[in-house]
Amino acid sequence: MRDISVQKITDALVQLVHSACLSLAPGVVDKLRQAELKEENDTARFALKTLIDNAQLASSNAVPVCQDTGMAVVFAEIGQDVRFVGGSFTDAVNEGVRRGYKEFYLRNSVLDPITRKNTGDNTPAIIHTSLVLGDKVKLTLLPKGFGSENMSKLYMLTPAAGVAGVMDKVVEAVFSAGSNPCPPIVVGVGIGGTADYAMLLAKKALLRDVGVASSDPQLAEMEQILLTRINDLGIGAQGFGGKTTALEVRIEKHPTHIAALPVGVAIQCNAHRVARTEVL
Amino acid sequence: MTKRVQLPISQEDMLSLKAGDPVLLSGKMLTGRDAAHKRIVEGLKDGSLSFDISGATIYYVGPCPAKPGDPIGSCGPTTSYRMDPYVPTLMDNGLKAMIGKGGRSKDVIDAIIRNKAVYFAAIGGAGAIYSQLVKEARVIAYDDLGTEAVREIEVKDFPVIVAIDHKGNCVYDR
Numbered sequence: 001m002r003d004i005s006v007q008k009i010t011d012a013l014v015q016l017v018h019s020a021c022l023s024l025a026p027g028v029v030d031k032l033r034q035a036e037l038k039e040e041n042d043t044a045r046f047a048l049k050t051l052i053d054n055a056q057l058a059s060s061n062a063v064p065v066c067q068d069t070g071m072a073v074v075f076a077e078i079g080q081d082v083r084f085v086g087g088s089f090t091d092a093v094n095e096g097v098r099r100g101y102k103e104f105y106l107r108n109s110v111l112d113p114i115t116r117k118n119t120g121d122n123t124p125a126i127i128h129t130s131l132v133l134g135d136k137v138k139l140t141l142l143p144k145g146f147g148s149e150n151m152s153k154l155y156m157l158t159p160a161a162g163v164a165g166v167m168d169k170v171v172e173a174v175f176s177a178g179s180n181p182c183p184p185i186v187v188g189v190g191i192g193g194t195a196d197y198a199m200l201l202a203k204k205a206l207l208r209d210v211g212v213a214s215s216d217p218q219l220a221e222m223e224q225i226l227l228t229r230i231n232d233l234g235i236g237a238q239g240f241g242g243k244t245t246a247l248e249v250r251i252e253k254h255p256t257h258i259a260a261l262p263v264g265v266a267i268q269c270n271a272h273r274v275a276r277t278e279v280l
Numbered sequence: 281m282t283k284r285v286q287l288p289i290s291q292e293d294m295l296s297l298k299a300g301d302p303v304l305l306s307g308k309m310l311t312g313r314d315a316a317h318k319r320i321v322e323g324l325k326d327g328s329l330s331f332d333i334s335g336a337t338i339y340y341v342g343p344c345p346a347k348p349g350d351p352i353g354s355c356g357p358t359t360s361y362r363m364d365p366y367v368p369t370l371m372d373n374g375l376k377a378m379i380g381k382g383g384r385s386k387d388v389i390d391a392i393i394r395n396k397a398v399y400f401a402a403i404g405g406a407g408a409i410y411s412q413l414v415k416e417a418r419v420i421a422y423d424d425l426g427t428e429a430v431r432e433i434e435v436k437d438f439p440v441i442v443a444i445d446h447k448g449n450c451v452y453d454r
Binding site for chain 2: 043046047050051053054055057058061063064065066067068069105106107108109116118120147150178179180181182238239240269270271
């Protein structure tokens with residue numbers, strides 16, 4: 001057993017909020033540059049150049065990349081030999097989000113869905129915990145903008161649909177999202193599990209490092225085929241047309257029921273922000 | 281060739297703009313998004329609206345808080361279609377220009393044609409750049425809405441694309 005003070009969790013969250021909201025995830029700017037270089041549509045190229053300039057300005061001036069600094073989605077991998085001391089883990093995460101969003105002048109975007117009254121401090125975070133071997137805590141923050149989140153899709157396909165049916169639905173989700181999620185996007189796909197788990201897998205796929213294909217050869221091939229099909233849609237940067245609608249497609253899978261073929265699609269905007277850390 | 285347009289937009293400028301044109305906007309505009317639009321429509325219906333939208337430009341944005349000494353924080357556009365249910369009422373009451381991102385409904389396009397108005401697309405995800413181009417900002421209504429309050433902001437050379445022109449031509453259809 002190893003004791004970890006929840007204060008360390010709060011401090012880690014404050015730092016994650018800072019690094020996630022003021023700069024794009026590593027590799028995104030390079031992807032935008034590659035897209036700009038090959039783009040022939042003037043309007044789309046203008047959009048891509050603006051996004052590259054914006055990322056540089058945000059980093060140098062410590063201004064949020066995008067005003068939608070998101071709902072804080074936190075993934076915590078907790079070693080089963082860890083014992084938290086000094087308070088509640090959940091409260092500590094929320095305190096880190098509260099302090100980080102205030103300290104770095106980030107937007108409070110979270111409200112009650114019925115009364116629409118803002119909570120005033122961007123809490124509560126959405127927290128996904130999983131227990132793993134060991135005595136460390138890995139924290140990942142995905143500040144999720146909702147222009148793209150609103151374009152999420154869940155399809156409960158029948159087994160007859162097969163891999164071809166899955167691919168068609170992913171393309172359909174991106175096509176119907178059109179210009180709304182701030183393309184060029186990152187597409188996360190979760191295949192299998194239950195309805196809720198397929199959506200979680202799709203979200204988790206967004207956490208993968210830029211430029212890293214699935215370790216499963218068949219999924220890696222599907223990612224490439226889907227990226228080509230999505231970019232052939234011609235939606236382009238900001239929906240202005242052109243060659244790059246998506247920067248990447250990532251797929252995760254999990255065993256499912258004999259009756260089912262769930263497919264979750266999570267869409268991330270061009271302001272793809274993820275930060276991670278380890279608490280010892 | 282990038283055009284420069286002074287706000288409030290003149291009829292002459294309006295009629296010269298074509299879908300796809302890059303434009304630099306300067307002058308005053310209002311900000312408002314989901315919650316503000318709901319209240320503006322209620323205010324137009326019961327006559328309680330405390331500011332004038334006639335001839336105005338409205339920018340769909342919920343900015344980040346301003347750092348000390350700055351007029352505003354990061355302030356790129358939000359997705360426009362969520363405002364579509366309210367927009368025909370605003371345009372029929374004189375709203376002339378909108379700035380947001382993404383496609384619009386047929387009702388909105390019809391209202392743009394009917395009122396000879398224009399819809400501009402700003403670049404979604406470029407909030408840091410846009411914050412540098414806002415010279416002044418002040419809340420003029422619905423302060424309780426926080427980021428969703430209506431602000432009057434003054435901008436200089438604010439880059440946008442004509443997304444839907446007064447004839448209803450749409451950049452997203454091309």
